[in-house]
Every structure is written in structure tokens, then in C-alpha cells.
Amino acid sequence: MPSAKDIIRKFTELKTLPHVAIKVTQLVNDDHSTMQDFEEIIKLDPVLVTRLLRLVNSPYFALSQKVESISKAVVFAGMRQLRNLVAVESLRGMFKGDGVDFSPQKLWLHSATVAILSGMIAKRIFGKDGDDVFLAGIIHDIGLIVENQIAGEQLREACRAFREGKGTLPECERAAIGTDHAEVGYLLAKDWGLPQEVLSSIKSHHLAKQVKSVSSTGSILQLAEFMAGKMQYFHMPGPLEPLAPELAAHVKQRMSDYKIIIRDLPGEMVMAKELYESDD
Amino acid sequence: MSEPTFDDIFDELIDPNEELQSFLMSLDALLPEALLLLVSDAGTLFEGVRPLVLSPSLREQLVRQAKGIDGFVAGKMDNGGGCHAVYLVKLSAVLIISCAAAPAEDWRPDSSITTLLHNTLDLALYRQEREMLVAEHEQSVRQISILQQQHGKLVEDNFRQYRLNQEREKEYARKLESEIAKQTAELREANVRLEEISRLKSDFLANMSHELRTPMNAIIGFSELLTETSLTEEQYDYTRTITQSATSLLTLINDILDLAKIEAGKLELERLPFDLAEVIGNVAAMFKIPAREKGVSVTSRIDSRIPKKIMGDSNRLRQILINLVGNAMKFTERGGIDIQVDYEREAAGRIVSRFSVRDSGIGIPPDRVEAIFEKFTQADGSTTRKYGGTGLGLAICLQLVELMGGHLAVASEVGKGSTFYFVIPLEEASAEAISLKEHKGTGRVKGATGGRILLVEDNAVNQRLAGILITREGYEIEVASDGAESLEHLQSQSFDLVLMDVQMPNMDGMEATRRIRAIEADPLQRQNYVGLRARKEPLVIVGLTAHARKEDELACYEAGMNGFLTKPIIKAKLAMILSEMMPRLSCLEHKDPS
Numbered sequence: 001m002p003s004a005k006d007i008i009r010k011f012t013e014l015k016t017l018p019h020v021a022i023k024v025t026q027l028v029n030d031d032h033s034t035m036q037d038f039e040e041i042i043k044l045d046p047v048l049v050t051r052l053l054r055l056v057n058s059p060y061f062a063l064s065q066k067v068e069s070i071s072k073a074v075v076f077a078g079m080r081q082l083r084n085l086v087a088v089e090s091l092r093g094m095f096k097g098d099g100v101d102f103s104p105q106k107l108w109l110h111s112a113t114v115a116i117l118s119g120m121i122a123k124r125i126f127g128k129d130g131d132d133v134f135l136a137g138i139i140h141d142i143g144l145i146v147e148n149q150i151a152g153e154q155l156r157e158a159c160r161a162f163r164e165g166k167g168t169l170p171e172c173e174r175a176a177i178g179t180d181h182a183e184v185g186y187l188l189a190k191d192w193g194l195p196q197e198v199l200s201s202i203k204s205h206h207l208a209k210q211v212k213s214v215s216s217t218g219s220i221l222q223l224a225e226f227m228a229g230k231m232q233y234f235h236m237p238g239p240l241e242p243l244a245p246e247l248a249a250h251v252k253q254r255m256s257d258y259k260i261i262i263r264d265l266p267g268e269m270v271m272a273k274e275l276y277e278s279d280d
Numbered sequence: 281m282s283e284p285t286f287d288d289i290f291d292e293l294i295d296p297n298e299e300l301q302s303f304l305m306s307l308d309a310l311l312p313e314a315l316l317l318l319v320s321d322a323g324t325l326f327e328g329v330r331p332l333v334l335s336p337s338l339r340e341q342l343v344r345q346a347k348g349i350d351g352f353v354a355g356k357m358d359n360g361g362g363c364h365a366v367y368l369v370k371l372s373a374v375l376i377i378s379c380a381a382a383p384a385e386d387w388r389p390d391s392s393i394t395t396l397l398h399n400t401l402d403l404a405l406y407r408q409e410r411e412m413l414v415a416e417h418e419q420s421v422r423q424i425s426i427l428q429q430q431h432g433k434l435v436e437d438n439f440r441q442y443r444l445n446q447e448r449e450k451e452y453a454r455k456l457e458s459e460i461a462k463q464t465a466e467l468r469e470a471n472v473r474l475e476e477i478s479r480l481k482s483d484f485l486a487n488m489s490h491e492l493r494t495p496m497n498a499i500i501g502f503s504e505l506l507t508e509t510s511l512t513e514e515q516y517d518y519t520r521t522i523t524q525s526a527t528s529l530l531t532l533i534n535d536i537l538d539l540a541k542i543e544a545g546k547l548e549l550e551r552l553p554f555d556l557a558e559v560i561g562n563v564a565a566m567f568k569i570p571a572r573e574k575g576v577s578v579t580s581r582i583d584s585r586i587p588k589k590i591m592g593d594s595n596r597l598r599q600i601l602i603n604l605v606g607n608a609m610k611f612t613e614r615g616g617i618d619i620q621v622d623y624e625r626e627a628a629g630r631i632v633s634r635f636s637v638r639d640s641g642i643g644i645p646p647d648r649v650e651a652i653f654e655k656f657t658q659a660d661g662s663t664t665r666k667y668g669g670t671g672l673g674l675a676i677c678l679q680l681v682e683l684m685g686g687h688l689a690v691a692s693e694v695g696k697g698s699t700f701y702f703v704i705p706l707e708e709a710s711a712e713a714i715s716l717k718e719h720k721g722t723g724r725v726k727g728a729t730g731g732r733i734l735l736v737e738d739n740a741v742n743q744r745l746a747g748i749l750i751t752r753e754g755y756e757i758e759v760a761s762d763g764a765e766s767l768e769h770l771q772s773q774s775f776d777l778v779l780m781d782v783q784m785p786n787m788d789g790m791e792a793t794r795r796i797r798a799i800e801a802d803p804l805q806r807q808n809y810v811g812l813r814a815r816k817e818p819l820v821i822v823g824l825t826a827h828a829r830k831e832d833e834l835a836c837y838e839a840g841m842n843g844f845l846t847k848p849i850i851k852a853k854l855a856m857i858l859s860e861m862m863p864r865l866s867c868l869e870h871k872d873p874s
Contacts, residue, residue, distance in 0.1 A: 034441040078434050127422035129430055230289040242292075252293050256408070256415035259286040266283050 112276030143181025497848025615640030763792030
């Protein structure tokens, strides 16, 4: 049985994360980076420039004026927003294809929904900026894509077992593949150099028992994952994992808040459709 | 598919009784004197803080009646008190209420009590909706505060980037500066190297001039001497040709060396008083003979406003004019050549004057005018073959005129002639400067001959030539072949004058001169030198050198020499300097005892 590390090693032999995604993440972490550095890195890929500008100018960001250059995007949207968009564009291409047992394109819609919901919860309920949470949402299931590339047959086997109620998805994965997508995704994001909060939230997004603080990135991700699953924005049919008691208590306490978020989500999804809609 | 609601998503969290209980709690708070009972459609009973106790029959009756109508139905309790029931559609439950403060007769529809009660019920029923509005407002406030924070962060970050860019620019400027400094240093170093090379080149030229002039000295000197011996006419002709050719070769060598000197920036103009009319007259006189042979006239004129005595370099001025007149003569077959000096204006105490040499010669085509000032170029290639010349003359004139602060130009018309002209500022010589020069001139008694001369010269040919020339002038001569030998001669003999070659093996002329001066200054040593001990004045020493450079001349004076003569030795020059330098008195003293 291969370990998560073996899976990642095989994956990086096949294809790597786009250089630009890693470089941009480094720039965000660097106190000495400027918009010119972003511009220089990103403009090496003219297609990426076009796509990023389209995203930045989408209704989701509601900028007061049209942005026509990467450096301006840094000025108006900030470095971390731009990092998120580079991630979206870097990953979009990997989530292609459909299938009965496992559908990457459905997973992409699920990821975008979780990202948008996470952002809403972070901002509207906890009053904290949703950039890191959004990124966590976009990449939390990247492990499934990696497994699909390296051990596609075993993954489909795990998905079937999950659908038939033979355990949680990670349990079925471990039985069929030897590791699970939370572990694999965590390692990939680590190679990417993403913030620690984001890493641990990916690792724990199926571990309902490990809720530390309700407002942590991991908790928000679990809440968003649960809600997206209930709203049919799930990537595969199968029994939903129950919400951790702490989180359930929190929702009950803030019922009005969650009612508003659920009411407003469809509108947000429409505004953000450039994020998750396929461009072909 | 319709959008899922909160209840769909969090169905497990929803307790259907919870809403009824929370309604009852709100109403309890709103109606502190009322007794409350809530009966759900399912028949579940919910009691308020102050429970209303009813018999099951009455309760069932009230529930039934209330569900049938819109509004309150009244009932009579066992204790005689009244109570009222109303069906709440939103909660699917019947509310039964009893309040002692409100008498039964007030419960009719439209009474103020029933209206008030309806409003109170609504208030309790829509508590959740109100909470939603409050929550929505709070979410907006949170989102606005995040936007503010993000905006603040963006501004901060943009400022940080601005500062970074500024620093980067500064760093770039610093790098640029140090790069420039480095390159400047490299250039300076290269410049020093170039100067060194240039100095070596000019030293080489100076040495070359020595090597070239020494044999020229012999050729000219001996061919001149040869013409004075008894020769056949044929032999005389040949000898004259040798003299003339050697003289023009010497001119060419001098031209080349001059140009090299000018280009190396080594040429310095003299500043001595001279008579301008004399210089112009000399130049015109020089061309009298060829002019007469060709049948052209040479005239000259100087504006009367130009002072007679001028401060400057008469030799260089003469050189320019000789060149220009020589050119004019070369290219003019009929008509005349006119030398003019015109007054132009006075500026800063100087008289700006225009020198022009006009001829009626072949002229220069306009497209060749520029080329004639170039080195080694004449108006066209065929000119060289027909008229001869090196083409160096004009280039030298051009440079000399520029050194004098002017510019040489030409106006010419093919077939009619050319006018070469230059405008330079002339400085009038002060009376002081003139008298100084004249005093120098009268310091010696001229015209005297006789006396003993010690010639110190290593080259045998030059020894012979100088020997003949000196003897002809009426002097006795003794020869020493280097500096050491000259000292030996001075130990046993007296001389009136020493002609000291500068460049010699063993002990050179400079060293020998310095030693002679040292011996003269030391009374003890002097006793050992017959040639020095009896003298009242220092021995006259005239340097002989092929180097015509100013610094060579200075070096001679520094070593203690009294005069200076350049090689090749020209008869006239030698005679002049000997008669000038030969001390009249000592000569007599020397002759007296003999």
C-alpha cells in the first residue's frame, strides 16, 4: 500500500504545480515583495494575465473601477486575493472530466461552493477576512484529484464503497488506496508553501472530532463542507458525515445568521460564476 | 429544484416544539399578569410561567371553537374567572389566555383591549423575524468593518511597496554611481597609459631628430665647405645640388618634427619682443630671387596703426608666412604676390590683425578647399607631381595659427588666384621688454675674433666639420672626445670658451659642465686646473645638441651652460654665437702673456 508521500512523489513526477502559483505564494509571504514582482512573475504567462484580470473584474470582487494590469490588481484587491485567484486558475485545469463514481468537474463546483461559503461565514459571522479560508475551500479536496491521477481505479473503488455506506470517504480511501485525500492534499499544500492554518484545515476537514475553536479555518471549512453537501453541491453521492456537536451548537445559537447566509448564497454563486464555470 | 432552506439543511437541529416554547416565553414577558396555555395541533400542551389550569372538557371545547373562527372565543372557568382562546395559524396552535385585569365585557371585537392583545401576539410571533433583521444588520456591520480593515491593510501594504520601490531606486542610483566611478577610474588609468605612450613617442621623435640631424649636419657642412674649394664647374654644380637637396631634406625633417611636436602638444610659442616690419621684410626678401626668375612681383604692406614692436614668437610667425608665400610662389606663373597686415580692431588691449597672402596663381577648386589643409594632401594628386612639396606646410601653418589664437582660411577662385589669411591678436611689446633684450645684446662686444676654443665632441665627422668651421672663424681649437677628456685638458691648458656636446658616451656634456662649475666654486680644487685657476669669470660653456626642444635648452642652462647651439651647425649661427659669447677681456688677458 502506498503512503501519501508515495502518491505525492508519483504525482510530482507526472506533473507539478504551476511554478507561478508557488512563486506568487512565496511573494505573499515575503515582506519585501512589491506589485512589480507580481507583475513580472505573472506576465510570463499572458493567458494567466487575461484570466486573472477577468476574475478580478468579476462582480464577485465588486471593485469600484476596472483593473487593467496585474500591479493594479495588487493595489485594489491585495496580494492574498491575487494569490487565491492564481490558485483558482492553476487548479481549474486539473478538475476536468466526469464519471459515475468520481467526477472531477463536480468536485470543482463543490470546491468553489465550499470556498465561497467559507468566505461568507468567516466574514459575516466571525468578522474576519476570508482570504485564507477561501483558499482552503478551493484546495481542500485536491487530494482526490491527485489520487485520481495516480490510483484512479482504487479511488473509484473507494467511492463505490463510500456510496454503499461502508464508512466515511477517508476510511474507504485508506482501505482501497492506503491513504486518504486529506493527508495527500495536506502534503501537496505543504510543498506549495501555503499558510499553516490552511494546511491543518485541509488535513482535518474530515475529522469532526478535532474541533478546537469554532472560528478556526478548519471549523469554518467543516461547516461549509457540511452545508454544501446538504445543498446538493456535493461531488459524489453518499452518506454525509454529521456535524461536530460544537459546530451544531454554534449554528443553533446563530440560527438567524446562518439563515441569512443560506438565503444569500445563490446570489453570491451567480456573481462568482467566473470562478467555477468552465471556460470551454 | 428550489433552493434549500435552513430547515432543509439543519433539519436535525430543528425541534418543532422549540418555536412554541419560545413564543410562550416572549408572551409571558409581554403580559406579566396573564395566565397562558398553548395547545398544539398535535394536542401537546405548553404552559406559561403562570400556568392556566382548565378542565380537559373546557380546554377541548375552546380549542375546537377557536379553530373554527378568526378571533377570540370566550370561556368560563370552573373558578368563575373568564378566559379566551385564539387560533395562531403561524404556529398551528391554540392560545388560551386568562387575565383578571381585563373584565369579560371588554373582550368584544374592536375593543381597545383586543386590538392591544392582537398587536402583542404579533410582536411575540414575529420575534424571530426581528432577530433575523438584527442579525442581517450585524452581518453588514461586520462586513463593512472587514472592508475597512482590508482597505487599511491595502493602503498600508501599498505604502510599504512604495517605500520599497523608493529604496530600490536609491540602491539602483547608488550602483549606477559606483559603476560610473569605476569606469571613470578605468578611463583615468587608460588616459595615464596613453599619456605615457604619447610621452614615449615624443621622446622617440626627439631622439630621431638627433639621429637625423647628425648626418644632415655633416652633409650640409661638408658640401658647403666643398663648394669653397677649387672645383670644376661640373663638380661645383653637383656640390650645389647636394647642398640644396640636403637643405630641403632638412626642411622636411624639421616640418615633420614640428608637426609631431604640435600634435603631441609639446610646441610652446616664445614670447619675445620683435620688429614686425623686419619679419615681413625678411620674408619678402627671401623670395626676391625666385620671384625675379619667374617674373612675378612680391610686395608687402603693414597698416600704420599696428605697433612696430610686437611681443610673440617671430620665428613661428615667419615660418607661417614663408610657407604661405612659398606656396603662392609655387602656384603663381604671372602677376604678383602681396603680403598684407591689416588692422581689424582692438580687443582687451590687443590689436586684432589680419595677415593675408594673395596670389594671382591657378586657384583652388571649391570642393578641394577643405582637403588642402589636411596633412599630406594637395589640391589634387597631380599637383604633387607637377609642383612638388609634401603637403605638410599648410597643416603646420593651420596648427601654428591656432596656437596663436587665430584661424587660417582661404578664399580662392580657379584661374584668378587665392588669398590665404588669418586673424590673430597682436600684443605690443612693452618698453621694458625691449630694453631687456637690447641690454642682453649689448652685453658682449661683437666683431672680435681670436681665442682658444675647446671642442668636446665624440663624433669624428662632427669634430672635423666643427674644427674647420671654427678655424675659419679665426679661433684656435683643441678637441676632446668626451666630458672626462675635457676635464683633463682643463688641468693643463687654458681656454676662452668650451663648445660642449650634450650627448656623449662616458661622461656627457651636462655632467662635465656640472663638474667644471663645481671645481670653479672650490678654491682647493681650482689650483689643480690651469684652465680654471687664473680666471676671474666663470669659463664660458656653449652646449651643442641635436634636440631642439625647449626642455633640452633649459636643461643646458640648469647644468651651468652659458649658451646653446642646435645641430646641425650652420656656419652663420656658429659665427654669431662665438662672437657673442667669446669674452673680450679674458681673450685679451690670455693673449697678453704670449
